[in-house]
Amino acid sequence: MKIRTLEYFVREAVVSLKRNSLMSFASVSTVALSLLILGIFLVMVLNLNNMASTLESQVQISVYLQDNLNDLEIRETGTRISKLSGVSQVLYINKDEAMSRFKKRLGDQQGLLTALGDTNPLPNAFEVKVDKPERVKQVAEAIGQIKGVENAKFGQEVVEHLFNLTKMMRIFGLVLIIFLAMAALFIISNTIRLTVFARRKEIGIMKYVGATDWFIRWPFLIEGMMLGIGGALIAVLLLGQVYGALIQQVYQSLAFLPLIPQYPFITNISILLMVVGASIGALGSTISLRKFMRV
Amino acid sequence: MIHMTNVSKVYDNGSVALSDINVDIEKGEFVFVVGPSGAGKSTFTKLIFREELPTSGQLVVNGRNVGAMTSSEVPYFRRSLGIVFQDYRLLPNKTVYENVAFAMQVIEAPRREMQKRVNHVLDLVGLRNKTRCFPSELSGGEQQRIAIARAIVNSPLVVIADEPTGNLDPDTSWEIMKIFERINKGGTTIVMATHDKTVVDNMRKRVIAVEKSRIVRDQVKGVYGYED
Numbered sequence: 001m002k003i004r005t006l007e008y009f010v011r012e013a014v015v016s017l018k019r020n021s022l023m024s025f026a027s028v029s030t031v032a033l034s035l036l037i038l039g040i041f042l043v044m045v046l047n048l049n050n051m052a053s054t055l056e057s058q059v060q061i062s063v064y065l066q067d068n069l070n071d072l073e074i075r076e077t078g079t080r081i082s083k084l085s086g087v088s089q090v091l092y093i094n095k096d097e098a099m100s101r102f103k104k105r106l107g108d109q110q111g112l113l114t115a116l117g118d119t120n121p122l123p124n125a126f127e128v129k130v131d132k133p134e135r136v137k138q139v140a141e142a143i144g145q146i147k148g149v150e151n152a153k154f155g156q157e158v159v160e161h162l163f164n165l166t167k168m169m170r171i172f173g174l175v176l177i178i179f180l181a182m183a184a185l186f187i188i189s190n191t192i193r194l195t196v197f198a199r200r201k202e203i204g205i206m207k208y209v210g211a212t213d214w215f216i217r218w219p220f221l222i223e224g225m226m227l228g229i230g231g232a233l234i235a236v237l238l239l240g241q242v243y244g245a246l247i248q249q250v251y252q253s254l255a256f257l258p259l260i261p262q263y264p265f266i267t268n269i270s271i272l273l274m275v276v277g278a279s280i281g282a283l284g285s286t287i288s289l290r291k292f293m294r295v
Numbered sequence: 296m297i298h299m300t301n302v303s304k305v306y307d308n309g310s311v312a313l314s315d316i317n318v319d320i321e322k323g324e325f326v327f328v329v330g331p332s333g334a335g336k337s338t339f340t341k342l343i344f345r346e347e348l349p350t351s352g353q354l355v356v357n358g359r360n361v362g363a364m365t366s367s368e369v370p371y372f373r374r375s376l377g378i379v380f381q382d383y384r385l386l387p388n389k390t391v392y393e394n395v396a397f398a399m400q401v402i403e404a405p406r407r408e409m410q411k412r413v414n415h416v417l418d419l420v421g422l423r424n425k426t427r428c429f430p431s432e433l434s435g436g437e438q439q440r441i442a443i444a445r446a447i448v449n450s451p452l453v454v455i456a457d458e459p460t461g462n463l464d465p466d467t468s469w470e471i472m473k474i475f476e477r478i479n480k481g482g483t484t485i486v487m488a489t490h491d492k493t494v495v496d497n498m499r500k501r502v503i504a505v506e507k508s509r510i511v512r513d514q515v516k517g518v519y520g521y522e523d
Contacts, residue, residue, distance in 0.1 A: 005403055205384055208344070209449065210374035211401035213367070 012219035031231025034180035041173035052162035188284030228281025302352035312338035377446030381458035436467035
């Protein structure tokens with residue numbers, strides 16, 4: 001394609017954007033809204049995923065021992081655990097220590113424990129740390145097989161809840177995004193249809209003097225992509241601002257929440273949104289041109 | 296140049312526009328296609344520039360079998376033709392120059408060649424002094440001259456005109472015919488559907504008369520042959 005031809009395509013696209021400025025505005029707004037929501041969902045899902053895996057990496061395995069073991073057996077069990085591959089640290093906590101920790105955590109409400117009298121229902125336990133977070137589950141299962149171990153737990157439920165939440169959000173988000181993308185497609189293809197209609201005479205003449213279909217198509221494709229990219233740009237700017245502000249807030253008040261840092265995270269999402277915007281625009285044009293090209 | 300062998304055209308609604316047409320038009324000929332309204336004149340021209348496809352028979356234009364052409368070949372085929380309509384079909388928001396240049400622009404002709412050619416054809420139709428005007432500022436005859444300039448700017452082998460003088464008064468029509476004759480003298484084949492008796496009778500060119508979808512007369516140096 002010659003540069004002069006490209007210039008011509010872009011000029012034609014800009015002219016018709018201006019000519020249908022109201023519809024162009026509607027298209028850009030719809031795309032912006034759709035992509036903004038897509039962006040928000042992406043940011044949320046990715047952050048929840050990140051939280052889940054951070055938590056997973058921090059968890060230790062609590063190994064509760066059967067109550068009838070003697071000191072020797074306890075020590076032997078400890079040795080067996082520390083010999084397992086992936087185990088980096090084994091800490092013994094006897095039932096008395098566990099009770100005093102429990103009391104400390106209850107604080108003002110220690111009175112609850114008076115009902116127990118002198119009996120201590122808490123088991124002896126090991127706290128086990130692993131070298132690689134993704135091995136937690138595997139190591140916990142291996143420990144569960146060792147003789148004398150009642151059960152071995154890690155923060156499984158919390159992590160699994162988080163993963164379930166992200167899964168649900170992903171499905172909900174996907175449905176919403178598909179719906180919004182359809183709306184954006186519909187509006188863009190309508191905008192382009194107006195342009196095509198306004199220029200049907202021109203298209204007819206182009207066909208008679210021997211313009212190829214692609215030569216006729218390009219200005220409309222570019223117009224559609226401009227609408228899509230314009231919308232994406234607005235979405236990206238808003239998303240970047242909002243996420244930046246959010247990160248500021250979280251760092252000040254909820255510093256323990258492991259949010260993904262703004263860069264390059266938002267940059268990557270922005271690139272994705274731009275690509276999606278351009279594709280929606282191009283697709284919208286193609287839809288409305290398909291019928292028209294059979295002249 | 297244009298060879299029709301047993302060509303028929305039946306539209307989707309069942310109406311027969313042309314049946315069993317056999318015509319040979321050679322390079323450099325000037326041919327009028329005449330006949331009553333609805334006889335098939337327009338279909339005859341539309342088949343040549345592949346606006347319509349023949350239902351049966353073989354149609355060869357500029358050495359290409361029109362019926363067997365793929366749709367991606369059509370644009371390149373049409374570059375060998377120039378088409379002129381009764382209603383001019385100029386772009387109202389482009390100047391005279393731009394309207395003519397447009398035909399070269401869409402086939403991505405080099406800019407320098409474009410300027411030369413556009414000025415040349417505007418000279419030929421006598422409107423070099425109106426390059427900056429918009430179509431709405433011109434008379435019907437002038438607009439048709441611009442349309443002719445656009446049709447010939449890419450040096451087509453054949454010019455097809457469908458009722459080019461249909462909207463014009465006799466004097467202006469005659470001017471337009473002089474331009475077509477000049478183009479024809481340069482070696483370009485011209486096929487013109489018309490019901491302009493005066494024009495046909497004065498030009499004395501080959502006349503093909505179509506009636507009820509069939510050719511009823513093919514006459515060298517012919518006359519219109521119908522009462523107005």
